[in-house]
Amino acid sequence: MSRVLAFLTRRRGGKGWHWTDIVTWAWLVGGLIVMFGPALWLVFSSFKTPAALAEFPPTLLPVATQTVMVEGYDKPLELYRATTDDGETRTLAQIRRVGIIAQMVDPRDPGTVYKININDRVPVRSVDFATENYVEPMEKNDFTLYLRNSVFVTAIATIITLLTNSMAAFALSKYSFRGRDAVMLLIVATLMVPLPVLLVPLYSVVSTVGLFDTLWGVILPTVATPTGVFLLRQYMLTIPDELIDAARMDHASEWQIYWRIILPLAAPALAVLAIFSVVWRWNDFLWPLVVLSSKENYTLQVGLNTYAGELNVQWHFILAMTVVTMIPVVLVFTFLQRYITSGIAGSGLK
């Protein structure tokens, strides 16, 4: 532990501070704030009550005014530190406010009512995590259903993506046939066509084959990705052809060559594509929004959109559910990042 600490606090200047030490620390700390700050802000904000969210100036931590049940009153009353007329400072509960005068009582002595100028009182506040932001959408608004839909779409789409893309990549990397390069070029060229251009024709295809408002309608149009084919093909080109020749001599059928030789050897590239596919499908918003119309089919991202109404945006729910939707992606990045970097380095993609 002390060695870890010694490593982390190691400085170029030894005991003193070299100017590069200062620049390095400033750069790293600044980077940490810039990169990690917004995410942290989101997580903390997701625990704020709607009132705390609307507050200005905003606080980093979710804080709420403390309340107390006072005898004789039905609702919990907010607590304030107030200075009474006699100059004494006490903790009082506010009953109501009229103009600039607040009527307050001492919770231990509910009989006496104090009238206090609102400038003479400060709310008693403490850190308070509003977990109902999470619980309520999960329990009352179908978020568990959305979650299930998202998991289904992501898992199935990723499996089909891996299967079809690796087959295409296998053919394009290991078989020589007339027009192979043209096919490859065509596939890569589709990288240049953005989704919004395809939106209308895709919609009409999906609707004609009867997949409108089904999860399969979300899954199937997205499974053939040029990026995936390209990435896998580039990797498979590095698998020596002699292995395939050896397998042919070993009585392996073409399917066995694909399934037992090529796929296991392409595992690192498949892992990269799996990560990409999970992230893409999980974060996909526009296409599911177009295809899905009934609420029980919504994926998480589309479901989130339901909190942003025309007149009223329920920020506390949006923030909380955004955190929920981030969790799988964060986990994927945390545990599989070494595959991602190797995959990016190996394919020149990002």
Place this chain on the structure above:
Amino acid sequence: MGRITLTNIDRAYNKLKVLHDINLDIEDGEFMVLVGPSGCGKSTLLRLIAGLDKPSAGSIEIDGTDVTTVTAAERGLAMVFQSYALYPHMSVRKNLAFGLENQHMPKAEIEERIREAARMLEITDYLDRRPGQLSGGQKQRVAIGRAVVRNPTAFLLDEPLSNLDAELRISTRAELAALHNRLKTTMIYVTHDQVEAMTLADRIVVMRAGRIEQIGRPLDLYNAPANLFVAGFIGAPRMNLLSAKIVSVQGSSVTLEGPGGLTATVSADTASLKVGDDVTVGIRPHDITSIDAAASGEDHLDAEVTLVEALGPETVVHATIAGGLPLLAVLAGQPVAEEARTVRFRLNHEKLHLFDANGERVAAG
């Protein structure tokens, strides 16, 4: 049985023709070595035999059955690749079993064959390792083992020793020869190393630019190379090839004159030779017998020594003949030779090789 017959094989890639009319008959149990410089088409020919590639024309027969259109798997051959081509994600055992499993062989028999091959090749101890954990020599054995378990009609070996270091190459070469003696299976072996060819082969096929230059037993190729290419390719160090002119033709011999004051009378079929013809005379470095300043008459040659490599049992003398032609002599023992001096070499005239103007061997008279 493993008799392989190639008839009029051609192979072209688009317009580029890499094999020209190859005819070859490999006997059952024979160790046949295909040798030639890189790019001569020897590996292509092996792939055609293996069935990994199809000839543009011609036919391939195994034991009298035409297999030209039969797939690689159905030909019953096994191949050892230059890079070994072991499946990196499988253990050695799985590597050996893969081909047998694909043929749906019973598990017990697969086990038995693996045990037998592993014992023979001494790889039993690392059957459960992955190829990545093996040394080059061990991988080589596994690659051979993968061929052996298949119990093939013939083994095809594509430069199997080229990835090994020099010492291991020599010992593995001996093991391969021993393996062939034990199995008595036909082996076709591709190499660019003529030493491997000489030491291993029953017969050697010398190839150049997609054509067969000569087929024969190793010593036949050494003693009677059919043309200048084979003469230069077989034998280490290389044969000295000097251009010469015929000065007189007797009944069954010719007298020729060459550079460095060379005059020699060589037994030859004189039918196609006449006085004044340009010929090439070949002298193997080992057939230069001695340095002898007193030599007179025929069979000697003057050259300036440029480098002397005394190896102990023999001495390699590099020299240049007047006109800058290099000459290499390997003299027995430790004769005295000084650099930058012109000396007179005595030749063994019975071992001279004569080639006509087209580079073809002139037979002895």
